[in-house]
Amino acid sequence: xxxxxxxxxxxxxxxxxxxxxxxxxxxxxxxxxxxxxxxxxxxxxxxxxxxxxxxxxxxxxxxxxxxxxxxxxxxxxxxxxxxxxxxxxxxxxxxxxxxxxxxxxxxxxxxxxxxxxxxxxxxxxxxxxxxxxxxxxxxxxxxxxxxxxxxxxxxxxxxxxxxxxxxxxxxxxxxxxxxxxxxxxxxxxxxxxxxxxxxxxxxxxxxxxxxxxxxxxxxxxxxxxxxxxxxxxxxxxxxxxxxxxxxxxxxxxxxxxxxxxxxxxxxxxxxxxxxxxxxxxxxxxxxxxxxxxxxxxxxxxxxxxxxxxxxxxxx
Numbered sequence: 001x002x003x004x005x006x007x008x009x010x011x012x013x014x015x016x017x018x019x020x021x022x023x024x025x026x027x028x029x030x031x032x033x034x035x036x037x038x039x040x041x042x043x044x045x046x047x048x049x050x051x052x053x054x055x056x057x058x059x060x061x062x063x064x065x066x067x068x069x070x071x072x073x074x075x076x077x078x079x080x081x082x083x084x085x086x087x088x089x090x091x092x093x094x095x096x097x098x099x100x101x102x103x104x105x106x107x108x109x110x111x112x113x114x115x116x117x118x119x120x121x122x123x124x125x126x127x128x129x130x131x132x133x134x135x136x137x138x139x140x141x142x143x144x145x146x147x148x149x150x151x152x153x154x155x156x157x158x159x160x161x162x163x164x165x166x167x168x169x170x171x172x173x174x175x176x177x178x179x180x181x182x183x184x185x186x187x188x189x190x191x192x193x194x195x196x197x198x199x200x201x202x203x204x205x206x207x208x209x210x211x212x213x214x215x216x217x218x219x220x221x222x223x224x225x226x227x228x229x230x231x232x233x234x235x236x237x238x239x240x241x242x243x244x245x246x247x248x249x250x251x252x253x254x255x256x257x258x259x260x261x262x263x264x265x266x267x268x269x270x271x272x273x274x275x276x277x278x279x280x281x282x283x284x285x286x287x288x289x290x291x292x293x294x295x296x297x298x299x300x301x302x303x304x305x306x307x308x309x310x311x312x313x314x315x
Contacts, residue, residue, distance in 0.1 A: 130269025184224025
């Protein structure tokens with residue numbers, strides 16, 4: 001065996017680094033180069049992320065990435081939603097307080113939407129199952145508060161009952177609206193909620209499909225009374241060019257009730273329920289604070305009263 005001096009081994013170790021040391025040095029140099037490249041690329045990566053996540057990239061300004069769906073009562077609920085008339089003929093174009101409020105809520109933020117006119121019970125059913133995102137102009141009761149997410153209230157109506165003046169004494173008075181059924185047939189609209197009138201579910205009521213036929217039902221003696229929101233009936237008669245309530249009819253507010261709030265009912269199954277509630281409630285509060293809600297209501301009342309339902313721009 002050949003003897004190798006210790007001094008020679010130490011000298012070679014100093015002169016020639018081991019393979020591990022060489023590899024470590026190479027790795028250190030690569031790491032420094034990578035850090036240098038990341039310092040250059042990082043601002044570009046951030047810029048790309050901002051562009052991809054921006055509303056413009058998703059088409060919010062011009063092409064919304066989704067379309068919201070709202071429904072209203074197809075037999076009309078003026079002045080809140082109704083079809084525009086051209087020369088007295090009903091068109092397929094919707095107008096009204098609801099329609100303008102939706103536009104002022106979602107158009108400025110680039111959200112696409114459509115409004116469908118459906119039978120009221122189907123409208124509520126489709127919102128409940130999530131095929132439509134929300135229903136407009138809905139009153140609230142315990143069941144609806146469970147089945148849907150209500151918006152903030154955005155207008156108020158007066159629960160009332162109507163009858164022929166000639167059939168009852170001028171001093172006719174009731175303490176409870178359910179007492180009307182003791183005097184004769186009471187009529188209402190199929191699918192409408194009358195809980196806020198104080199009406200009991202077990203009190204009999206004859207239901208018809210269209211609001212504008214209610215006065216006719218009294219005049220033809222098919223009903224002794226009908227119950228309706230006073231403001232809606234006035235709008236309905238104006239839209240039908242029937243003028244004011246026939247002089248032979250009169251109305252009284254439902255006893256022991258206050259003005260009734262109306263809401264948007266948002267589907268709990270909608271993928272966009274949080275966005276709808278946030279933006280709609282924000283817009284309603286802002287317009288109420290600026291007295292714009294009342295101005296919008298009066299605008300549509302004037303359109304109906306003076307026949308200006310030609311689709312002109314609202315204020």
